[in-house]
Amino acid sequence: MTDGPAAASGADAARAEQDAIIAALSPVVDGIVATFGAFCEVVVHDFRRPERSVVALAGSVTGRGVGGSMSEIGMKLLAAGDEARDELNYLTRTRDGKLVKSSTMVLRDSDGTAFGALCVNLDVTAVHQVHALVGGLAGVAAAPEAPPTTTFGDDITAVLDSIVDARRLRRPEPWPQLTREERLELFRDLDRQGVFAVRGAVQQIAARLGISRASAYNYLAAARTG
Known part of the structure; x- marks a missing residue:
């Protein structure tokens, strides 16, 4: 029972x-x-x-x-x-x-x-x-460290796009130039940031990266098990 x-x-x-x-x-x-x-x-x-x-x-x-x-x-x-x-x-x-x-x-x-x-x-x-x-x-002004820019809005799509764009700024190489391990690390990073807890995020990330939804699901699965 x-x-x-x-x-x-x-x-x-x-x-x-x-x-x-x-x-x-x-x-x-x-x-x-x-x-x-x-x-x-x-x-x-x-x-x-x-x-x-x-x-x-x-x-x-x-x-x-x-x-x-x-x-x-x-x-x-x-x-x-x-x-x-x-x-x-x-x-x-x-x-x-x-x-x-x-x-x-x-x-x-x-x-x-x-x-x-x-x-x-x-x-x-x-x-x-x-x-x-x-x-x-x-005469004592000092240049403060610039705070990070945060996306606030009513549309989660803009937030997800911002996370992906920030990741691209750190590694500007386009998707085809990334090695398999770099692609997996990208998905691990996005997963650590909670991106894939959002409904429809896989499809949106796939479109943002210019890959198929099936490929995105495969990379996500591999990133979580690898």
Whole structure:
């Protein structure tokens, strides 16, 4: 006899608990934004639906809405699974040039399963500009390290394209010039970043690389077993 019904009941209970945590957090986002003001955005992500992970949002820093997708940072947390760790006080830059200071806290149920995230984004562009101005006037300005550009949007397609393009910048050789091991490493890298957890990602990556969907599935399978 199998424990199928018991396992199903346990999964239902876990889903119900996760839903309850998200429901409890949803009104919290408005309170945080009301406290910090117009330069703040708070987002609740549900990792169980990565293509449209934004389930609650207040403020407008990244331009997303409810039903929008996670960024590259969220994709990495998704790929890490239950090993995901909070990412606190990191700087990124949006595609339209905003400098954003963020903290992303992983949401877990009572079993320790990571199923979502609470993300706080602060637009610190003006603060950075004032800091640079004051430093320049005082003669102590230093060139800070440029923060990475992050893709925020309602369409997961743009996020996946950005991940592939970033990988191409590191290795600009076109697909036909890559060795088999380099091709496998490309798929391992994309897999580590959570790309293939997204529905339809294999087809999109195949099109981006100019290969068939069957070839992409074969490389992914080989990358995961090799």
